Amino acid sequence: xxxxxxxxxxxxxxxxxxxxxxxxRDADKGNVFDGETRKDRLxxxxxxxxxxxxxxxxxxxxxxxxxxxxxxxxFMSHCGWNSCMESIxxxxxxxxxxxxxxxxxxxxxxxxxLELGIQVxxxxxxxxxxxxxxxxxxxxxxxxxxxxxxxxxxxEKLGREVRLKRWRQLSYVNQEDNHGFKQQPHVxxxxxxxx
Numbered sequence: 001x002x003x004x005x006x007x008x009x010x011x012x013x014x015x016x017x018x019x020x021x022x023x024x025r026d027a028d029k030g031n032v033f034d035g036e037t038r039k040d041r042l043x044x045x046x047x048x049x050x051x052x053x054x055x056x057x058x059x060x061x062x063x064x065x066x067x068x069x070x071x072x073x074x075f076m077s078h079c080g081w082n083s084c085m086e087s088i089x090x091x092x093x094x095x096x097x098x099x100x101x102x103x104x105x106x107x108x109x110x111x112x113x114l115e116l117g118i119q120v121x122x123x124x125x126x127x128x129x130x131x132x133x134x135x136x137x138x139x140x141x142x143x144x145x146x147x148x149x150x151x152x153x154x155x156e157k158l159g160r161e162v163r164l165k166r167w168r169q170l171s172y173v174n175q176e177d178n179h180g181f182k183q184q185p186h187v188x189x190x191x192x193x194x195x
Contacts, residue, residue, distance in 0.1 A: 001113045005129055010046055012135025013054060018143045019071075020054040021063050067092050073152060074142045076120070079106040089166075091159020093117050093151040095138050099127070120143055 001009070006024065013020055047056060063083065066092035067075060069184050075084045076095040084106050087094050094117035096107035110117040120138050142148040 006129060008132045009135055010141065011132035014046075014050060015132060016136045016139045016143075017081075018073075018139055019113065020057045021061075021062075021066065022054060024056055025060065026057055062185055064090070074139070074148075079103040080111060081106055084110055088114075088116065088155070089159060089162050091156040093121050093148070093155040095141060096123065097130070116151060116158065118147075118151070187188070 001024070009022070013022065037178055051054070064086050066072060067086055072090075072092055075083075075087050075092045075094055076097060077087065077093065079096050079098045080103060084094065087110075094107075094110050096117045097120040098104040098107040107117075107119060111119050120140055121128070121134065142151065166182050
C-alpha cells in the first residue's frame with residue numbers, strides 16, 4: 001500500500017468511528033509491480049487520535065484467530081484465496097479490495113456469487129487511489145446498514161455450515177477404514193472458534 005493510500009485509509013477509518021484493527025505490516029512495503037516502497041509508518045498523532053477506536057499492528061498477526069473473535073464484524077481484504085477461505089470459515093463478511101493475480105476473481109466470488117461482501121471500488125478502478133470518503137462509506141455500509149446486517153447474517157450462517165461440515169469430517173474416531181485400520185481424527189486448535 002503506497003503512502004498516499006495509507007493516508008486515505010487513515011482518514012476514512014478515523015471518520016467512520018467504527019472500532020478497527022488495522023494490520024499494516026512493514027513487510028508490505030508498497031506496490032510490488034512498480035517498485036514503490038513505503039517510507040513512513042502512520043504518524044504518532046494518528047495512533048493518539050485513534051486511541052480507544054482502533055489499533056494499528058505493524059507485525060504478523062494470527063488472522064484466523066482474529067477472524068474467529070466474536071467482536072469482528074467485517075474484514076477488509078485484498079481477497080487472496082486463503083484470506084477468503086478463512087473469512088468464510090469464520091463467518092465474517094468481506095470488504096473486497098483486490099489488487100492483482102486471482103484476487104479480482106476471488107472478490108467476484110465473495111461479492112457477486114456468495115453475496116458475502118461489498119466491493120470497495122469497481123474492479124476497473126482497482127489500481128487507482130481509493131479516497132477516504134469511499135473507505136468511510138463502504139465501512140459504514142457493512143457495519144451500520146441493513147445491507148451490512150444481512151451480509152453478516154449470511155456470512156455467519158455459511159461459516160456455521162462450513163465448520164459443522166468440517167467437524168463431521170473430523171469426527172470419525174475409532175471408525176475402521178476398508179483395510180481394518182482405525183482412523184484417528186486430525187484436530188485443529190481453531191476448530192472451536194465462533195462455535
